[in-house]
Amino acid sequence: MNVHPGTAKPVEDPMLPLTYEVVGIKKELPDTVTLDLRAPNGMPFEFEPGQFNMLYAFGVGEIPISISGDTSDPMQLVHTIRVVGKVSQAFAKLKEGDSIGVRGPYGVGWPVNNIKGSDVVIVGGGLGLAPLRPAIYSVLANRGQFGNVVILYGARTPNDLLFEEQLHEWRGRFDLHLDVIVDRAEAGWPGRVGVVTQLIDHAVFDPEETAALVCGPEIMMRYAVQALADRGVDTKNVYVSMERNMHCALGFCGHCQFGGTFVCRDGPVFAYDTISELFTTREA
Amino acid sequence: MVDQRDMASIIGEVDFFDGLPADTLELLAGCAKNVRFNAGDYIYREGQAADTFYIIRHGSVAVQLHVPGRRPLVIESLTTNEVLGWSWIVAPYRWSFDAQCVTLVRALAFDATCLRGKMETDCAVGYEMLRRFVTVMSQRLRGTRIRLADMYAPTVNAAD
Numbered sequence: 248m249n250v251h252p253g254t255a256k257p258v259e260d261p262m263l264p265l266t267y268e269v270v271g272i273k274k275e276l277p278d279t280v281t282l283d284l285r286a287p288n289g290m291p292f293e294f295e296p297g298q299f300n301m302l303y304a305f306g307v308g309e310i311p312i313s314i315s316g317d318t319s320d321p322m323q324l325v326h327t328i329r330v331v332g333k334v335s336q337a338f339a340k341l342k343e344g345d346s347i348g349v350r351g352p353y354g355v356g357w358p359v360n361n362i363k364g365s366d367v368v369i370v371g372g373g374l375g376l377a378p379l380r381p382a383i384y385s386v387l388a389n390r391g392q393f394g395n396v397v398i399l400y401g402a403r404t405p406n407d408l409l410f411e412e413q414l415h416e417w418r419g420r421f422d423l424h425l426d427v428i429v430d431r432a433e434a435g436w437p438g439r440v441g442v443v444t445q446l447i448d449h450a451v452f453d454p455e456e457t458a459a460l461v462c463g464p465e466i467m468m469r470y471a472v473q474a475l476a477d478r479g480v481d482t483k484n485v486y487v488s489m490e491r492n493m494h495c496a497l498g499f500c501g502h503c504q505f506g507g508t509f510v511c512r513d514g515p516v517f518a519y520d521t522i523s524e525l526f527t528t529r530e531a
Numbered sequence: 532m533v534d535q536r537d538m539a540s541i542i543g544e545v546d547f548f549d550g551l552p553a554d555t556l557e558l559l560a561g562c563a564k565n566v567r568f569n570a571g572d573y574i575y576r577e578g579q580a581a582d583t584f585y586i587i588r589h590g591s592v593a594v595q596l597h598v599p600g601r602r603p604l605v606i607e608s609l610t611t612n613e614v615l616g617w618s619w620i621v622a623p624y625r626w627s628f629d630a631q632c633v634t635l636v637r638a639l640a641f642d643a644t645c646l647r648g649k650m651e652t653d654c655a656v657g658y659e660m661l662r663r664f665v666t667v668m669s670q671r672l673r674g675t676r677i678r679l680a681d682m683y684a685p686t687v688n689a690a691d
């Protein structure tokens with residue numbers, strides 16, 4: 248018999264979702280919602296920052312979604328979903344009290360425990376801040392065990408900033424540095440306009456003692472890793488989350504396979520060095 | 532009032548001029564002065580003669596594209612230690628955009644005619660200045676090109 252990893256509850260089949268109830272919905276952006284889920288029997292859900300679940304919209308389909316909540320609050324399972332197609336659309340239409348299927352958590356997440364003692368540079372782009380949020384919570388909960396903590400966040404426009412209230416809250420702290428930049432803005436926006444790599448050029452950290460966690464569109468990650476390397480950060484200390492499409496989440500079906508690596512089983516978080524060729528492979 | 536020697540040492544602390552020999556810093560100091568602008572002030576406007584360039588020492592400047600019938604579009608924002616303006620180095624020496632202060636701005640302002648003269652008579656100074664400006668221009672061009680990919684664009688709009 249298998250054990251359902253998130254709940255430590257034995258389940259017959261790892262492909263079988265458990266039913267969770269939607270207990271909270273927050274519309275983050277016009278196309279993005281955050282769902283708070285609770286197991287009907289009140290079971291806690293244990294996970295590591297950067298892991299994901301397969302979420303099942305009954306009668307529509309199943310998709311991988313990163314957990315965007317706090318590992319220290321296992322009673323609340325939180326996911327942030329952007330609408331791109333029919334399954335994500337179905338999640339955006341849910342109401343409190345509705346049910347969805349959940350199986351997970353899956354994958355290898357951010358190595359928060361292994362980078363203690365380092366400066367931490369967290370680089371997020373767009374929705375990429377969602378999978379990074381559990382790592383940020385975890386670093387801040389253990390703030391004394393890290394050197395400088397820098398959060399750099401890029402988005403399309405000022406209206407596309409995810410978790411805006413939290414960005415303000417983090418920015419107000421004296422023990423971290425947070426900078427935000429947008430691709431475009433109208434006059435009156437008091438923040439920065441440009442690419443997120445510009446923030447890396449100016450951020451304060453010791454490159455030789457830095458671990459970086461990077462998540463966002465692949466183009467952004469590619470240039471962010473380059474900018475970190477240009478500053479002197481060893482790319483084996485740079486971790487990226489590869490959110491390429493997948494199906495079974497268990498390393499069976501090969502949907503997310505490249506070479507001998509399965510994104511679902513061996514990732515989604517990888518040390519950049521181990522998958523750098525994937526970033527530079529060109530479409531035929 | 533800052534004398535020329537003080538100005539040379541101020542300039543020497545700016546990253547952009549890092550590694551320049553003392554005599555070049557003195558030369559640059561001869562073309563430089565401290566300036567201050569209030570939030571909302573325009574440092575320059577599109578079409579005006581580009582007769583100055585700036586190193587921002589404090590504050591933030593929005594480089595804007597004026598669009599008829601709309602609020603100006605911010606193309607880029609620049610802040611402490613960054614260079615504002617390179618049209619002074621490329622003929623016909625006219626600003627291509629507006630530069631508006633987002634906050635109070637303190638900057639070093641360099642007289643472009645003075646500097647162009649020195650760059651032409653002293654090739655070593657000319658080369659050093661161009662080398663530094665080309666680096667800034669290439670970084671900004673790269674940033675602009677990456678943004679052309681519109682990488683954060685949503686795939687589909689959500690139905691409300």
Ligand SMILES: Cc1cc2nc3c(=O)[nH]c(=O)nc-3n(C[C@H](O)[C@H](O)[C@H](O)COP(=O)(O)OP(=O)(O)OC[C@H]3O[C@@H](n4cnc5c(N)ncnc54)[C@H](O)[C@@H]3O)c2cc1C
Pocket residue numbers: 299308310311312313314327328329330331332333334335336374377378489490491492493515686
């Ligand atoms: C490990 C992992 C974690 C993820 N975490 C999140 C998350 O936290 N929040 C979130 O909103 N999304 C996340 N995604 C992406 C999410 O799984 C897809 O958006 C979803 O599968 C789309 O399903 P759909 O039926 O709504 O759209 P579909 O109809 O399947 O696709 C609609 C469009 O989106 C494109 N698309 C689908 N999946 C992806 C993808 N993975 N990458 C790029 N383009 C894609 C398709 O090519 C198509 O153009 C994650 C993906 C992975 C692999």
